[in-house]
Amino acid sequence: MSILKCARTVSVTALLATALVRPAAAQSANALLRDTNRQDVGTVSLLQTSAGVLLKLSLKGMPPGEHAVHVHAVGKCEPPSFDSAGPHFNPGNTHHGIVAGPGHAGDMPNLHIPPSGSLEVELVNAAITIDMAKPNSVFHPDGTAVVIHGGKDDYMTDPAGNSGNRIACGVISQDPTTVGRTAQ
Numbered sequence: 001m002s003i004l005k006c007a008r009t010v011s012v013t014a015l016l017a018t019a020l021v022r023p024a025a026a027q028s029a030n031a032l033l034r035d036t037n038r039q040d041v042g043t044v045s046l047l048q049t050s051a052g053v054l055l056k057l058s059l060k061g062m063p064p065g066e067h068a069v070h071v072h073a074v075g076k077c078e079p080p081s082f083d084s085a086g087p088h089f090n091p092g093n094t095h096h097g098i099v100a101g102p103g104h105a106g107d108m109p110n111l112h113i114p115p116s117g118s119l120e121v122e123l124v125n126a127a128i129t130i131d132m133a134k135p136n137s138v139f140h141p142d143g144t145a146v147v148i149h150g151g152k153d154d155y156m157t158d159p160a161g162n163s164g165n166r167i168a169c170g171v172i173s174q175d176p177t178t179v180g181r182t183a184q
């Protein structure tokens, strides 16, 4: 009897431990960024919060200066153009640019990369969610990708803020074994 009780306690503890170590799958996501030469240029971690999705970008080997960063509508990063990532993620079917109006859900503030080429920065995007049940989910059927551009976003020009070439791309993924891989 005491052995049975003990086994039950262990299994409950194991379940709790699993829940603590691996939170609900919908709560976080990641993207591994690669440049047009397929080099690793950093990561983006996404965490669902009550205020929106908290994105933490850890970048390296990037060209210094001001660069647009957006969530694009297709989870596919094919170098060197990264055109495969499609237009900006725009479930609300609005015009681009937070100065022009509400902007796309995938619109985010410009990155200011220092001369070192490395930058750690966090931001909240309240227009997207990781929750698959919602229409503005980054896990809609086509998936999504984080894209960094060669130029800065002017925050008003359709369709992409006049931000130039796509210089880095990472598919947003929930599965740690497929982070950064191109969606098939």
Ligand SMILES: [Cu+2]
Pocket (backbone or CB within 6 Å): 068, 069, 070, 071, 072, 088, 147, 149, 160
């Ligand atoms: Cu973009």
